[in-house]
Amino acid sequence: MNAVSSFTQCGNLDILPAGVIVIRPDYTVVCWNRTIEEWTGIPRVDAVGRDLREIFPYLEEKRYALRIQQVFEGGPAALFSTQFHPHFIPAPLPGGGSRFQRTTVHPLSEGGETYAFIFIDDVTELVVQVRAYREMRDRALREIDERKQKEAALEESEAWFREIFDSVNDAIHIHELREDGLPGRFIDVNAVASRMLGYGREELLVMTPLDLVCGEHSRPLEQIGREILETGQAIFETEHRKKGGDSVPVEIHAHRATIRENDVVVSIVRDISQRRRSEEALAAANRKLNLLSTITRHDILNQVMALKIIADLLEMERDPAVMAGYIEKMRFVTDTIEEQVNFTRDYQEIGVRDATWQNIAETVRKVTEGLSHPGVGIVTATGDIEVFADPLFEKVIYNLLDNALRYGGPSLSGIRVSLATEGDRLLIAVEDDGAGIPAADKKNLFQRGFGKHSGLGLFLSREILAITGMAIRETGEPGRGARFEILVPAGKFRGNSVPGVTRE
Amino acid sequence: MREVVMPKILVIDDSGFQRKVLSSVLAGEGYQVVTAEDGEVGFEMAHSEAPDLIICDLLMPGIDGYTFLKMAREGGLDTPVLVFTSDIQKSTRDICMGLGAFDVLNKPVQKESLVPAVERAIRSRERV
Amino acid sequence: MNVTGESVDAIRELINIGVGRAAGLLNDMTGTHIRLEVPEVRVLRYTDLPREDRLVDGSRLSAVTLMFRGPFSGMSMLLFPDKSAAVLIAALTGEKIEEGDLDALRIETLNEVGNIVNNAVMGSITNVLGERLVYSMPEFREGSITDIMGESRSGAYDWVILAVSQFTIEDLWVVGNILMIFEIGALDRLLEKIGAVTGTSP
Numbered sequence: 001m002n003a004v005s006s007f008t009q010c011g012n013l014d015i016l017p018a019g020v021i022v023i024r025p026d027y028t029v030v031c032w033n034r035t036i037e038e039w040t041g042i043p044r045v046d047a048v049g050r051d052l053r054e055i056f057p058y059l060e061e062k063r064y065a066l067r068i069q070q071v072f073e074g075g076p077a078a079l080f081s082t083q084f085h086p087h088f089i090p091a092p093l094p095g096g097g098s099r100f101q102r103t104t105v106h107p108l109s110e111g112g113e114t115y116a117f118i119f120i121d122d123v124t125e126l127v128v129q130v131r132a133y134r135e136m137r138d139r140a141l142r143e144i145d146e147r148k149q150k151e152a153a154l155e156e157s158e159a160w161f162r163e164i165f166d167s168v169n170d171a172i173h174i175h176e177l178r179e180d181g182l183p184g185r186f187i188d189v190n191a192v193a194s195r196m197l198g199y200g201r202e203e204l205l206v207m208t209p210l211d212l213v214c215g216e217h218s219r220p221l222e223q224i225g226r227e228i229l230e231t232g233q234a235i236f237e238t239e240h241r242k243k244g245g246d247s248v249p250v251e252i253h254a255h256r257a258t259i260r261e262n263d264v265v266v267s268i269v270r271d272i273s274q275r276r277r278s279e280e281a282l283a284a285a286n287r288k289l290n291l292l293s294t295i296t297r298h299d300i301l302n303q304v305m306a307l308k309i310i311a312d313l314l315e316m317e318r319d320p321a322v323m324a325g326y327i328e329k330m331r332f333v334t335d336t337i338e339e340q341v342n343f344t345r346d347y348q349e350i351g352v353r354d355a356t357w358q359n360i361a362e363t364v365r366k367v368t369e370g371l372s373h374p375g376v377g378i379v380t381a382t383g384d385i386e387v388f389a390d391p392l393f394e395k396v397i398y399n400l401l402d403n404a405l406r407y408g409g410p411s412l413s414g415i416r417v418s419l420a421t422e423g424d425r426l427l428i429a430v431e432d433d434g435a436g437i438p439a440a441d442k443k444n445l446f447q448r449g450f451g452k453h454s455g456l457g458l459f460l461s462r463e464i465l466a467i468t469g470m471a472i473r474e475t476g477e478p479g480r481g482a483r484f485e486i487l488v489p490a491g492k493f494r495g496n497s498v499p500g501v502t503r504e
Numbered sequence: 505m506r507e508v509v510m511p512k513i514l515v516i517d518d519s520g521f522q523r524k525v526l527s528s529v530l531a532g533e534g535y536q537v538v539t540a541e542d543g544e545v546g547f548e549m550a551h552s553e554a555p556d557l558i559i560c561d562l563l564m565p566g567i568d569g570y571t572f573l574k575m576a577r578e579g580g581l582d583t584p585v586l587v588f589t590s591d592i593q594k595s596t597r598d599i600c601m602g603l604g605a606f607d608v609l610n611k612p613v614q615k616e617s618l619v620p621a622v623e624r625a626i627r628s629r630e631r632v
Numbered sequence: 633m634n635v636t637g638e639s640v641d642a643i644r645e646l647i648n649i650g651v652g653r654a655a656g657l658l659n660d661m662t663g664t665h666i667r668l669e670v671p672e673v674r675v676l677r678y679t680d681l682p683r684e685d686r687l688v689d690g691s692r693l694s695a696v697t698l699m700f701r702g703p704f705s706g707m708s709m710l711l712f713p714d715k716s717a718a719v720l721i722a723a724l725t726g727e728k729i730e731e732g733d734l735d736a737l738r739i740e741t742l743n744e745v746g747n748i749v750n751n752a753v754m755g756s757i758t759n760v761l762g763e764r765l766v767y768s769m770p771e772f773r774e775g776s777i778t779d780i781m782g783e784s785r786s787g788a789y790d791w792v793i794l795a796v797s798q799f800t801i802e803d804l805w806v807v808g809n810i811l812m813i814f815e816i817g818a819l820d821r822l823l824e825k826i827g828a829v830t831g832t833s834p
Contacts, residue, residue: 590652
């Protein structure tokens with residue numbers, strides 16, 4: 001038949017780049033094209049006319065036979081995929097290995113005969129590409145996976161960091177670093193920074209640290225900037241102004257860092273108000289200790305020397321009247337020594353204990369209870385104000401009230417404790433309507449040794465007040481009453497009823 | 505002349521098409537044929553009609569072929585059951601044989617395989 | 633549209649036979665028992681197809697389609713929910729496959745599975761009816777059921793026969809559907825042939 005002979009010659013099929021085998025329903029090969037010849041090494045003349053199952057016995061298996069049968073029965077083309085049937089027929093590659101194939105079997109009716117047209121594509125190149133693609137994809141997936149894990153870890157560490165950032169006791173400022181080493185805008189601040197300064201985080205993020213500074217730096221700012229640029233860090237002190245106007249002394253540990261590729265400074269800012277106060281108190285205490293160990297010792301030695309001289313004189317004296325005079329002198333000197341020893345005892349207590357916040361009205365009330373003041377009214381008009389003072393502050397008040405009662409004289413009828421302001425300082429006035437301080441005494445009023453009869457004396461009162469920065473002066477008019485004024489610096493008093501001062 | 509009573513066959517299949525095709529083939533061979541359209545009716549008729557052979561489909565709504573086989577075995581029914589299904593899986597065949605089927609035949613109906621199987625099944629009962 | 637219950641019944645049986653053969657082949661390939669369900673055959677409007685509950689279960693589906701024309705025309709397809717296709721290929725080839733990672737080779741593998749199933753179903757129909765049809769090559773499609781059916785509609789017709797046969801590849805928990813859509817223009821011819829074979833009239 002024509003059709004068969006045209007297959008047998010396979011002429012047209014030879015030009016196809018694919019392998020083509022045509023079989024009859026009994027599997028007799030009628031065409032075997034050149035590509036198949038090349039792949040299998042079996043020449044056409046040896047294949048045509050033979051049963052294909054003789055050449056490739058595995059085609060008898062159900063997975064091939066059933067499906068090829070369906071094609072002969074007029075069913076759709078059968079597809080044999082590369083993954084299931086990588087090598088439909090054996091076709092070694094010149095360099096080793098086998099060609100990967102994709103095979104379709106099509107029904108073909110010609111001249112009343114039915115044929116199966118086996119079309120075999122070489123997909124080796126495709127397989128190589130897909131495998132390369134899969135490898136690439138797997139690697140990409142692995143990398144994405146790794147990146148995701150890293151990101152998750154980073155997120156976790158950021159949350160962790162944020163928690164630490166907000167839960168430390170010190171303020172943390174992160175701000176830009178200018179080329180001259182000076183600070184630029186804030187990049188981030190923690191919750192403590194907001195609390196310390198009274199500004200919200202958003203408010204701070206449009207400011208720079210320099211907007212906050214209200215005091216001197218412990219070193220020139222330019223020098224601090226150079227240190228940060230050169231050594232990567234600087235530790236210094238300054239004062240920051242709060243939103244409400246108060247200032248807070250701070251110690252700053254500044255460290256240069258790189259965050260998200262930006263040159264920044266991470267500063268740990270510590271509120272050192274408490275430490276400042278303690279330091280000041282310590283300095284005062286030291287000053288007093290020095291006073292004790294120099295002046296006092298010298299004074300006592302002077303008195304002891306006087307005693308020795310009197311004793312020598314007494315030894316040589318026989319006149320009872322003169323002797324009585326020496327003995328009287330000796331008593332006086334020993335009294336003086338006793339006072340000086342008492343002084344050192346009292347003085348020792350100053351600055352030993354930490355300063356505390358003390359309510360003025362409360363203090364006056366306590367002191368008044370311990371004093372006998374018949375016929376003298378004591379008025380307290382100090383509201384609910386507290387001062388930061390040495391625990392001996394109570395003794396100062398005692399001393400002032402005791403002085404008024406002791407030296408007020410017959411005209412004394414009342415003592416008044418009241419408040420006023422002077423600049424940003426609080427003024428505590430203790431005044432009476434007694435005799436007042438004679439002009440001649442005013443000069444030595446706060447010298448050591450003045451006013452021997454009164455408890456601690458005004459000298460010690462002044463020293464006690466000085467521990468927390470307070471000063472004392474006397475402004476009364478002689479003959480019309482004494483007036484002692486205690487001046488309390490800003491930051492050392494608090495309360496909501498300070499006259500003339502609007503406070504939060 | 506002795507009247508020969510031909511064996512009675514019960515065909516259970518939800519498909520009217522299959523019942524009709526099977527009936528015509530079997531009737532053509534001289535068998536008496538009764539039919540049921542589901543497993544439940546089929547199970548009743550398996551007792552009331554006392555057939556010599558049951559030909560049962562597998563996939564049916566309600567009581568399917570597997571359930572029918574179980575019910576027949578548990579109910580002590582000794583009529584041989586030929587399973588007639590389009591499912592050609594060997595695992596399906598194994599399940600049916602395990603449930604006591606006499607044989608499993610595949611659809612579509614092919615007289616050449618159906619008739620010998622029917623004869624074998626009926627003979628097996630006569631021997632019992 | 634007037635389709636008798638007998639005709640629908642006959643179509644269901646033809647499909648049943650095809651599905652049964654397909655199950656046998658799938659079983660050979662996977663080494664796993666395939667559980668079959670009673671196929672559902674319904675006559676409905678073409679425009680109602682995308683609303684069929686059994687088809688739209690899962691917004692992303694994979695399908696291997698086979699178009700056929702001749703005395704009756706239409707489309708047969710093997711339809712999987714998105715993940716099932718990858719699971720099936722992994723089981724068939726022994727590869728570890730990330731969900732949705734279907735390259736040319738894997739799609740071709742799925743095409744072969746679809747080819748086996750579709751051919752078995754179509755073969756059983758054409759065998760019984762003694763008809764010869766012209767077929768397309770298997771084609772892999774993904775997306776919603778509307779995407780998959782695409783421009784497959786070849787004539788101006790309203791009604792189609794929808795046959796759905798669900799099967800489960802037991803060890804793999806893969807559920808698939810074999811779906812056949814017969815164009816209504818072809819339906820009369822199909823029913824005619826069925827009538828001739830079964831002795832019923834359409």
